[in-house]
Amino acid sequence: MDLHFGDAEPTAEERAAVDALLGPPATAWEGGDRTAADLRSAARAEQARDRLLPALHAVNDRVGWISDGALTYICRRLTIPPAEAYGVASFYSLFSLEPRPPRVLHVCTDLACLAKGVREVRDGVPSPCLGLCERAPAALALEAGETPKAVVYGGSTAEDETPHTVERPEPPVEDAVPQAGSPGLVLLGRIGVVDPASLDDYRANGGYQALRRAFELGPVGVIREVTEAGLVGRGGAAFPTGRKWDATARQPDQPHYLVCNADESEPGTFKDRVLMEGDPYALVEAMTIAAYATGCRKGYLYIRGEYPRATRALETAIETARARGLLGPRVLGHDFAFDIELRRGAGAYICGEETAIFNSIEGYRGEPRTKPPFPVEKGLFGKPTVVNNVETLVNVLPILLTGGSDTKLFCVSGSVGRPGVYELPLGTPLRELIDLARPAGTLKAVLLGGAAGSFVTDLDVPLSFEGTRAAGATLGSGVVMVLDEEVDLPAFLVRIAAFFRDESCGQCVPCRVGTVRQEEALHRLGRRRSEADLVLLREVGQTMRDASICGLGQTAWNAVESAIDRLGAFK
Numbered sequence: 417m418d419l420h421f422g423d424a425e426p427t428a429e430e431r432a433a434v435d436a437l438l439g440p441p442a443t444a445w446e447g448g449d450r451t452a453a454d455l456r457s458a459a460r461a462e463q464a465r466d467r468l469l470p471a472l473h474a475v476n477d478r479v480g481w482i483s484d485g486a487l488t489y490i491c492r493r494l495t496i497p498p499a500e501a502y503g504v505a506s507f508y509s510l511f512s513l514e515p516r517p518p519r520v521l522h523v524c525t526d527l528a529c530l531a532k533g534v535r536e537v538r539d540g541v542p543s544p545c546l547g548l549c550e551r552a553p554a555a556l557a558l559e560a561g562e563t564p565k566a567v568v569y570g571g572s573t574a575e576d577e578t579p580h581t582v583e584r585p586e587p588p589v590e591d592a593v594p595q596a597g598s599p600g601l602v603l604l605g606r607i608g609v610v611d612p613a614s615l616d617d618y619r620a621n622g623g624y625q626a627l628r629r630a631f632e633l634g635p636v637g638v639i640r641e642v643t644e645a646g647l648v649g650r651g652g653a654a655f656p657t658g659r660k661w662d663a664t665a666r667q668p669d670q671p672h673y674l675v676c677n678a679d680e681s682e683p684g685t686f687k688d689r690v691l692m693e694g695d696p697y698a699l700v701e702a703m704t705i706a707a708y709a710t711g712c713r714k715g716y717l718y719i720r721g722e723y724p725r726a727t728r729a730l731e732t733a734i735e736t737a738r739a740r741g742l743l744g745p746r747v748l749g750h751d752f753a754f755d756i757e758l759r760r761g762a763g764a765y766i767c768g769e770e771t772a773i774f775n776s777i778e779g780y781r782g783e784p785r786t787k788p789p790f791p792v793e794k795g796l797f798g799k800p801t802v803v804n805n806v807e808t809l810v811n812v813l814p815i816l817l818t819g820g821s822d823t824k825l826f827c828v829s830g831s832v833g834r835p836g837v838y839e840l841p842l843g844t845p846l847r848e849l850i851d852l853a854r855p856a857g858t859l860k861a862v863l864l865g866g867a868a869g870s871f872v873t874d875l876d877v878p879l880s881f882e883g884t885r886a887a888g889a890t891l892g893s894g895v896v897m898v899l900d901e902e903v904d905l906p907a908f909l910v911r912i913a914a915f916f917r918d919e920s921c922g923q924c925v926p927c928r929v930g931t932v933r934q935e936e937a938l939h940r941l942g943r944r945r946s947e948a949d950l951v952l953l954r955e956v957g958q959t960m961r962d963a964s965i966c967g968l969g970q971t972a973w974n975a976v977e978s979a980i981d982r983l984g985a986f987k
């Protein structure tokens with residue numbers, strides 16, 4: 417792609433895909449021959465930069481890849497320099513700038529699938545974790561066309577020669593929740609009980625009572641309840657939610673924005689997917705309450721591009737809520753306006769970082785910003801923004817109704833008979849959770865917190881934020897990946913390192929170079945033990961931890977370090 421507008425023209429199909437999203441060009445500035453008069457509309461066209469990611473999706477969904485002509489047309493329509501649009505399009509793994517067939521099979525080669533024996537990919541492209549770990553080994557076929565199709569394959573066996581060619585109906589959501597229907601579930605209480613498409617069903621099962629209570633309490637009262645309940649973020653950083661909401665609500669600068677972080681790409685994490693697929697109205701209601709408390713009129717729900725069923729469920733929920741007056745200019749008849757825009761990611765783990773998500777929504781490369789300023793002061797579009805994880809938000813409903821649940825969701829995968837999402841009180845010993853999931857084989861270690869987490873062998877560690885911290889581990893996003901003696905630990909570590917090398921956005925040196933050096937050293941150590949490489953790994957790891965801009969680089973060495981120190985890897 418050249419740095420200036422080229423002569424390449426879009427095909428009729430590409431043009432139609434873009435026009436279906438943006439509407440037909442209103443001025444020549446937006447795609448036709450330009451006159452001096454058209455230049456006057458440039459300032460207005462500038463505002464459309466945030467349509468870039470949806471426009472790239474539109475073409476990729478329709479045709480399967482993004483040609484020079486299509487990119488040029490998008491650039492003209494949105495007044496974006498082609499080099500910048502190229503930088504954005506090439507940032508995301510679900511987009512292709514080269515021709516490819518309409519159907520692409522993304523085969524997960526990440527940790528949970530690796531633990532289930534996936535080795536090489538014969539009939540698709542290798543993919544980082546697809547968030548389908550309870551069905552590992554898993555794959556996702558995306559098929560472009562006028563009605564794009566997404567088919568999830570899971571639970572195939574390594575011996576199955578053609579696991580990704582036979583289309584089977586997706587199992588019901590509750591299959592991912594071994595405790596489904598049990599009494600005592602709070603966050604998962606409606607999964608498998610309500611029809612996710614039905615607002616009436618949701619309301620008949622307690623839905624929208626929390627929003628009514630919020631209107632009784634007023635914004636200050638809601639923040640007080642959330643603060644007093646001691647809710648901390650479930651996206652990995654465990655930041656107190658009430659403090660974040662209070663700081664946003666107090667900002668004089670307007671407008672305020674709410675961003676729900678549903679990018680869920682940490683290997684081994686799939687709890688948010690299950691919540692969104694099985695109880696989507698709960699998230700819509702919780703976002704509405706968060707917006708009411710923090711003074712937001714607009715919310716973005718940023719969902720990872722590899723979650724087709726959750727995306728459909730939320731599209732339905734948002735449309736229905738809007739049609740029934742639960743979103744829009746007067747929510748539930750109150751003097752409060754709020755609406756939600758669903759934004760699809762396109763295959764970039766880093767976009768889950770809370771400032772990278774802003775850049776992604778705004779139409780820039782999903783690179784994290786330096787902090788400060790913090791999002792509560794200057795976030796999306798430079799305005800005060802509250803970012804919360806899906807599970808964090810869903811926790812607000814029981815807080816307003818009963819004072820809170822004090823439970824946490826755990827994503828159990830690997831060598832267990834009943835993988836899935838479990839809900840248990842914080843502080844439950846790890847052993848109890850693993851027993852519930854029925855361990856298979858002789859346990860070697862548990863990876864807690866995902867690729868950015870660490871290995872533990874002490875099953876008495878309490879599953880709480882403080883308990884895991886005291887044990888030198890982290891709950892992170894709730895990953896509990898069980899590894900048995902059969903696991904090829906060096907290969908597993910290489911896979912973790914490859915993930916971080918692939919997903920590093922590359923903007924800071926310690927992470928860009930360090931993740932490469934880490935992977936190289938692990939490859940060498942897999943062939944031959946070397947003291948020099950162990951020293952190198954430690955130095956590189958420490959540098960990444962100390963000097964990287966964001967959490968990706970800062971945590972990229974955690975799991976490898978714990979494998980060396982606690983599991984005796986490469987002894």
Ligand SMILES: Cc1cc2nc3c(=O)[nH]c(=O)nc-3n(C[C@H](O)[C@H](O)[C@H](O)COP(=O)(O)O)c2cc1C
Binds near residue numbers: 652769770967
């Ligand atoms: C590399 C990276 C990826 C992240 N991915 C996610 C994610 O997918 N979902 C999420 O909620 N938080 C993710 N986070 C954490 C967010 O930066 C942020 O802390 C979180 O969304 C805040 O919400 P919470 O306070 O409700 O947890 C990620 C952080 C980093 C450094």
Ligand code: SF4
Binds near residue numbers: 783919928965966967
């Ligand atoms: S630490 Fe890595 S992912 Fe984060 S900003 Fe730096 S290069 Fe990008």
